[in-house]
Each structure stands twice: as structure tokens, then as C-alpha cells.
Amino acid sequence: MRITVTVDGIEYADDVEPRQLLVHYLRDKLGKVGTVVGCDTSNCGSCTVHLDGHSVKSCSVLAVQAHGSEVTTIEGLARDGKLHPVQQAFHDNHALQCGFCTPGMIMQSIDLLADNPDPDEAAVRHGLEGNLCRCTGYQNIVKAVRDAAHQMRPGAGPEVERVDEPHVSRTKSQISGGER
Amino acid sequence: MIPAAFDYVAPTTVDSAVRALAEAGDEAKVIAGGQSLLPVLRMRLAAPTKLIDLGRIPEMRGVRDGGDHLVIGAMTTHYDVQRDPLVAEHAELIKLATDTVADPQVRHRGTFGGSLAHADPAGDLLAPALALDARFIVSGMDGRRTVSAADFFVDFFTTALHQAEILVEVHVPKHTGWTAHYEKFQRVAQAWSIVGVAATVRAEAGKIAEARIALTNMASVPIRATAVEDALIGKQATAENIKSAAEHAAEGTSPTTDGNADPAYRQHLARVLTSRALTAAAGV
Numbered sequence: 001m002r003i004t005v006t007v008d009g010i011e012y013a014d015d016v017e018p019r020q021l022l023v024h025y026l027r028d029k030l031g032k033v034g035t036v037v038g039c040d041t042s043n044c045g046s047c048t049v050h051l052d053g054h055s056v057k058s059c060s061v062l063a064v065q066a067h068g069s070e071v072t073t074i075e076g077l078a079r080d081g082k083l084h085p086v087q088q089a090f091h092d093n094h095a096l097q098c099g100f101c102t103p104g105m106i107m108q109s110i111d112l113l114a115d116n117p118d119p120d121e122a123a124v125r126h127g128l129e130g131n132l133c134r135c136t137g138y139q140n141i142v143k144a145v146r147d148a149a150h151q152m153r154p155g156a157g158p159e160v161e162r163v164d165e166p167h168v169s170r171t172k173s174q175i176s177g178g179e180r
Numbered sequence: 181m182i183p184a185a186f187d188y189v190a191p192t193t194v195d196s197a198v199r200a201l202a203e204a205g206d207e208a209k210v211i212a213g214g215q216s217l218l219p220v221l222r223m224r225l226a227a228p229t230k231l232i233d234l235g236r237i238p239e240m241r242g243v244r245d246g247g248d249h250l251v252i253g254a255m256t257t258h259y260d261v262q263r264d265p266l267v268a269e270h271a272e273l274i275k276l277a278t279d280t281v282a283d284p285q286v287r288h289r290g291t292f293g294g295s296l297a298h299a300d301p302a303g304d305l306l307a308p309a310l311a312l313d314a315r316f317i318v319s320g321m322d323g324r325r326t327v328s329a330a331d332f333f334v335d336f337f338t339t340a341l342h343q344a345e346i347l348v349e350v351h352v353p354k355h356t357g358w359t360a361h362y363e364k365f366q367r368v369a370q371a372w373s374i375v376g377v378a379a380t381v382r383a384e385a386g387k388i389a390e391a392r393i394a395l396t397n398m399a400s401v402p403i404r405a406t407a408v409e410d411a412l413i414g415k416q417a418t419a420e421n422i423k424s425a426a427e428h429a430a431e432g433t434s435p436t437t438d439g440n441a442d443p444a445y446r447q448h449l450a451r452v453l454t455s456r457a458l459t460a461a462a463g464v
């Protein structure tokens with residue numbers, strides 16, 4: 001089946017088998033290996049991407065279901081060599097150890113912040129309930145998300161994903177996490 | 181894990197979806213949000229030869245006011261149900277139960293009608309639909325028919341839907357001014373409910389005027405806790421009255437045993453969770 005999908009700002013047209021999962025299309029066909037498969041049972045959330053602006057587990061979506069849609073992966077977040085504020089906050093707060101859960105954690109965190117720009121600790125934990133981490137114990141992940149919320153104020157929203165226009169205005173110091 | 185091969189169609193109207201389903205026969209399967217079906221296909225617990233995707237049928241999405249009831253399109257996502265002002269005002273029980281379904285990613289894809297038609301006894305939306313006396317509008321080759329919630333759920337993963345029928349929308353009688361709570365017990369955040377309790381009440385001058393309570397995963401289908409309802413009506417909304425009414429929650433039930441719980445434990449949970457759900461619903 002022929003599908004047309006925009007992934008990280010670039011439009012692709014491909015023939016896919018109906019049974020192909022979106023995550024396999026992204027990884028095997030487009031080489032977007034930043035999106036990983038952790039469990040294959042819809043539990044871990046490591047395969048989280050945004051489909052038309054909302055987080056989904058790409059192991060639980062067929063590529064054909066994404067026809068005509070816009071997909072954003074972890075690889076589409078950085079701008080001009082600068083990390084997305086949530087990526088930067090994970091880096092600054094040591095919110096990863098092995099890093100396997102990180103792409104999904106970051107994509108879900110951005111989704112969470114679009115819905116709730118200033119979540120308290122409970123809201124962060126609740127918002128990340130579909131993402132599992134086997135290393136960090138979550139402490140620093142929660143810290144990073146709240147730090148990112150602080151850096152991105154006011155509001156992250158889907159704007160940060162728009163590739164054709166400059167997104168949320170951020171100052172240099174916010175992007176780099178302060179003067180160093 | 182990769183599903184077995186299948187053909188795929190994505191019709192854009194209910195009528196063409198019904199026709200596609202009728203033509204494809206027994207080996208076809210309808211896919212709504214796919215959040216239950218795709219894991220099953222990946223594990224090859226099922227291998228339909230054809231998938232009929234309802235995801236591109238606009239008439240099946242959204243919530244509208246039907247007068248004395250709400251009309252919830254079967255393909256309305258959990259995420260949209262959670263945020264719908266009509267649902268919050270007239271069927272708060274459904275909103276609160278939907279808030280507890282799976283996780284945010286799944287709620288973005290999963291649908292109200294998909295969950296109901298899947299009829300997993302541990303699914304969280306079956307009991308609220310039963311408690312509120314929802315009516316299920318199903319479409320087949322001979323047109324539409326209406327099935328009551330009490331008749332819709334037949335057995336484990338089995339509904340009154342015939343092979344070539346599709347659940348199109350659900351009519352939920354308005355329960356405006358009723359307060360509600362959905363209380364569930366699960367092992368970890370994403371796990372299925374071991375037992376869940378959907379409760380909604382209408383109070384008048386401190387007394388419970390009406391109560392509707394239904395239980396999740398206490399049988400192969402959702403069941404009403406009518407003995408609790410009867411014990412509550414006309415009583416003051418106090419902690420003692422709620423506790424003694426909730427003692428009836430497991431009456432007449434014969435829940436199953438699985439890796440999580442045996443029948444006695446599930447019955448214990450039903451009583452405890454009913455008490456908690458009513459306490460929260462009645463604001464005691």
C-alpha cells in the first residue's frame with residue numbers, strides 16, 4: 001500500500017505492507033533509529049513519537065494508519081544544532097543512565113508539557129505513567145521535566161515541533177541551561 | 181514481533197465499512213484505535229485476513245447533545261472524551277473512568293467504542309456504560325438497531341454485535357448534577373483492573389435520592405450492584421450508611437480466579453472499593 005507521511009518535517013511516499021508497524025517503518029525504512037523498541041507489548045513507551053501532535057506508542061500503530069499524517073520523532077527535535085529544551089534538561093539533570101527509555105521519555109514529556117506547562121511532581125509522574133525506566137528510579141527524570149517546564153515558560157505547546165517556522169522564542173541562556 | 185499478513189481497507193463512511201465487513205466474512209476484523217488489537221496481532225494470538233479500519237470515518241467521532249442523552253461517537257478517543265465539556269457535565273462517571281484508562285499515549289489512540297466492543301471484562305468503561313444505562317447503536321446490512329447495555333455485554337470479549345455489524349455510537353442518558361467516582365485496584369500503573377467500581381449518586385437535602393453502581397471484572401461481563409443501590413436510597417449520605425450498604429457489593433457474584441486474585445479476594449475488593457467509590461462520589 002502506498003502511504004505518504006511527513007516525518008520530522010520531510011515528506012515521504014512509500015509502499016508498505018499493511019502489517020508493518022509504524023516503529024518498524026520509521027526505523028527500517030527511514031533509518032530513524034532514535035526511536036527504539038523496548039518491549040513490543042505496548043508497556044514501556046520507549047517507542048513514543050508524536051502523531052499529528054499527540055504522543056503515541058509507535059509499536060501500536062500501523063504505518064498505514066499514519067498515512068496523511070505528520071510524525072515527529074526524537075530526531076526531529078533539535079534545531080540548528082541546539083537541543084530541544086526538554087532534551088537539554090534531561091542532559092543537565094542526569095535524567096538518563098543507559099538511555100534506552102530516553103527518546104520515549106522525552107517525547108512523552110513534551111506532550112505532557114503541551115497539556116500542562118507547569119506540572120507538579122505528581123502530575124509529571126502521572127503523565128509519564130506509560131513510560132518505563134529500568135535505570136534511573138525516575139527521580140532525575142521528574143526533575144528534568146520540571147526544569148524544562150521552567151525553561152520553556154510560557155508554554156511549550158505543539159509550536160516547538162513546527163519545523164517551517166521559528167518556534168517558541170527562547171533565549172540563548174535558556175537553551176544552554178544557563179551560562180557556563 | 182510482526183503480525184501475520186492481512187489486507188487492509190480504510191472506508192470513509194459507516195455504510196461502506198459495514199459492506200466491507202459483510203463481504204470479507206468471518207476472517208475479517210474491525211480495527212478502531214487498535215490499542216488492544218495490535219498487541220494481540222503482534223503476538224499472533226489472532227490472525228485476521230483483513231482489517232477494516234474505522235479511523236477515517238468522520239461521522240463516528242465526537243460527542244453531541246441528543247436532548248435527554250449524549251451521543252458519543254464510537255471512534256471518539258479517550259483523550260477527547262476526557263476533555264469533552266458535555267461528558268463532564270452530564271456523564272461525569274464516564275469522564276472519571278476514562279481518566280484511569282491505560283496511559284496518555286494509549287488514550288490518544290484508543291477509542292470509547294473500541295473499548296466497549298472489545299468487551300474485556302477488566303476494561304474500565306463497561307461498568308460506567310452499564311451503570312448509566314447506555315444504549316448501543318449498531319449498524320449492519322439491514323440498517324441500525326439499538327441494544328441496551330444490559331444486553332450488549334454477553335461474555336468474555338463477546339458482545340451482541342453480529343459478524344457484519346459495527347458499533348457506531350453510544351447514547352448515554354444525561355445524569356446532570358449527579359456526582360461520581362471510579363475506583364479501581366491494579367497492581368501497577370498500567371495494569372488491568374483486578375476489580376473496579378463505578379458509582380454515581382444524586383443527593384437531595386443530604387440524602388441519597390438515586391444511586392447507580394456497577395462492578396468491573398467481578399464476572400465475565402460488568403454487573404450492577406443493585407443490593408448496594410437499594411440499601412442506599414433514601415439514606416443520609418454518611419460514612420456509616422455507605423459502609424454498611426457497601427457490605428452488599430459482592431452479593432450474588434462469582435468472580436474468576438486468575439494470577440492476580442481468587443474469588444474471595446475479589447469479593448473483598450468489591451466491598452472495600454465500593455465503599456471508597458461511594459464515599460468519594462457522595463463527597464463524604
Ligand code: FES
Pocket residue numbers: 036037038039040041042043044045046047048057058059060
Ligand atoms: S516498544 Fe512500544 S511500548 Fe514498548
Ligand code: FES
Pocket residue numbers: 095096097098099100101102132133134135136
Ligand atoms: S535510562 Fe536506562 S532505561 Fe531509563
